Amino acid sequence: MSERLIVIGGVAAGMSAAAKARRMNKDMDIVVYEKSGYVSYGSCGFPYFIKGEIPRIEDLIVRTPEQFAKQGIEAHVHHEVLFIDTVVKSVRVRNLETGEEFTDQWDKLILTTGGVAAKPPIPGLDLDGIFTLRTPEDALAVRSWLEEVKPQRGVIVGAGYIGLEMAEALAAHGIQVTVVEMLPQVMPNMDPDMAQLVQEELERQGVDLQLEHPVEAFEGQGRVAHVVAGGTTFPADIVIFSVGVKPNVKLAQEAGIALGPTGAVAVDDHQRTNVPNVWAAGDVAEALHLVTGKPAYIPLGTTANKQGRVAGTNAAGGDAVFAGIVGTAVAKVFDLQVARTGLSERQARDEGFDVASVRITASSRAHYMPGHRPIHVKLIFERGSHRLLGAQMVGEEGVSKRIDVLAAALHAGWTTYDVAKLDLSYAPPFAPVWDPILIAANVANK
């Protein structure tokens, strides 16, 4: 009898795992249980679906259950796993359409239950018109609300990258947007000096940004009408609640699958959990941060896909390793590209590094080329050794892939001296002859 692999969760990590396991092993039974009505969707596209740039939610689907079936992968949507038994190796599953429950046996289990939107106990959080954004159903609900209610005033709670992407999405519908944020800056993974550039862009775009305004309550009769934050009342007929993502570890905890120091599922470099034959991957799991050498919880689609592949390979009898992350991320905030990799200055200090940093402003193209725009580069490095610890970039063009050069530098463990030596590409339409990265490294090396 062939081995049976069950994958719990069918988004980035889960479907990468299932597909890779199938390619590795033609004989294995592979079954995926996904609670939502969709598998294999690009959740990072939700803001652009809501904005209206992407016409249909189906456009975000990479492959449907029918397409997976042709590869010999049974992907069941609207199926919630209720319990994992790691002794008899089974899962208890509920078909959310019929209410029927059943038990399924596994030889190998991959846990990709993802993340859930953090929802602190704030009065009124369950009013209509308040949305989080994790599933296609969430995105569809926001778009329906936009069509049916035609909101005039939107409040975004939380100025992380999803919040700011949603600010852009709502503004595109002519909604007057207020962003309320508990912290004194937007994008807490960026340093305040770089976040300031993002804040200026939000102001230029007419967004009402309210920093140091923790949300206290939502008010309304059935439907949200006001947001109370920092003692001020903001009118709102739509609210996007995006204060962060937590690993969805309930099933893992109940099954005795160990969590790590971040609160996400602990995994080794093979994506193995502490329970034999159980792997975890994606937003439910930790990842080794190569700069700190410690586990980190940075839930991103890129990591989920890579970890899923590794888990799938290993569950199918192969031997793959996930090398780790360096914390690279980019977001579009209106006309700005905002990117980071490694540690922020604050994170580096918190890790005990003796931190130095430089920040430069250069040009995205040769100074004489029309259309050149400022590009801001910050390098964070260890005083003395000059080991690169992190980098941040903000600009209207040339940021999104330029940050990846510094991500590579972190993988290599380079110093700012090493970075200054790089033979980077140059042509007047694309860069100055001294690339902004090299300018920053040269300043760091002075």
Add this chain to the structure above:
Amino acid sequence: MSERLIVIGGVAAGMSAAAKARRMNKDMDIVVYEKSGYVSYGSCGFPYFIKGEIPRIEDLIVRTPEQFAKQGIEAHVHHEVLFIDTVVKSVRVRNLETGEEFTDQWDKLILTTGGVAAKPPIPGLDLDGIFTLRTPEDALAVRSWLEEVKPQRGVIVGAGYIGLEMAEALAAHGIQVTVVEMLPQVMPNMDPDMAQLVQEELERQGVDLQLEHPVEAFEGQGRVAHVVAGGTTFPADIVIFSVGVKPNVKLAQEAGIALGPTGAVAVDDHQRTNVPNVWAAGDVAEALHLVTGKPAYIPLGTTANKQGRVAGTNAAGGDAVFAGIVGTAVAKVFDLQVARTGLSERQARDEGFDVASVRITASSRAHYMPGHRPIHVKLIFERGSHRLLGAQMVGEEGVSKRIDVLAAALHAGWTTYDVAKLDLSYAPPFAPVWDPILIAANVANK
């Protein structure tokens, strides 16, 4: 008495050297002799000046002799160095404006005489209306010709990146452009399969591309009227002759400064020549290629600026090293970005590597984002070890800085396995969740 540094040539390498020497050493006399009428210009901008995107030639100047004078650097334009005496440590100089000749003494000498356009003995090459493109005077002459003659038919001889940038520049003036190239492909530093993509773009843009058409003669009465190439006669009222650049080593050779195997001036990692107290940098000099471990001649502004800094530091009593190059370059060819780093497949074979390669086509943005365009990535690696040897990329967006990640990989000496591990940035407007680089590396690793 203070030491005297003479720099021969005042463009990228020369002025970087002079400026760096001044920052290192406040006391040194620093004198630059430049044959053309300009110093410190961005010659890579000439095609865009000729195209009309840049209004004035002065826009290409980084700093004028007057500005250098304020830093205590004497920069003399229209001054040609005729001879270097390395025994008595002098140079013989002619003031091209007055015809006056004089001798100047140096303690330290930096040779940055640059490159010259290759000019094989082709009948009619001296006809009016045939231009090479090395100096601001060349660029001004082309622009005057465009204004005065209003050419209808242009022939570009040589399909390297300057030739193709000039094809775009002439086409922008409504000129019907023919490109004649001796080789069976454009851009000989790209592999034929990637060059094919560029050839298709030239066709789309209405450029008449004539491969395997070596130029045999230029014909006309005083002024060019026809180009004969590969037995065919092409009408032309303007010709851009761009068949390559050679190091301008005449002064060096006469002075007993040794050349390397490439025919350019041999330098060590301090930009020292074989003659004490004489450094060389930029398009006149070789550079260590980090992939082959051998000297190479790849004249580019990026290398010239870096080498100039190193030469300037060392001539001023400091201790700087130029690490070497990996052969990174990018060019805009109409709507395409065309980039390369490391060795091409052919170059790698010529170097004796057992070469493997993969080529993939991916999307420049998430598949569901409007405006995504194909991006073609080729990785060249050593069979067996999977050591990365080179990479090439062609696409309408997202190429110019993405190639730099692979340049960094070459600096690091990574394999395609290492490349596949990179934590690269992702957001739907800027990349697919599997970056094209990772897709290519994953295919290479299968």
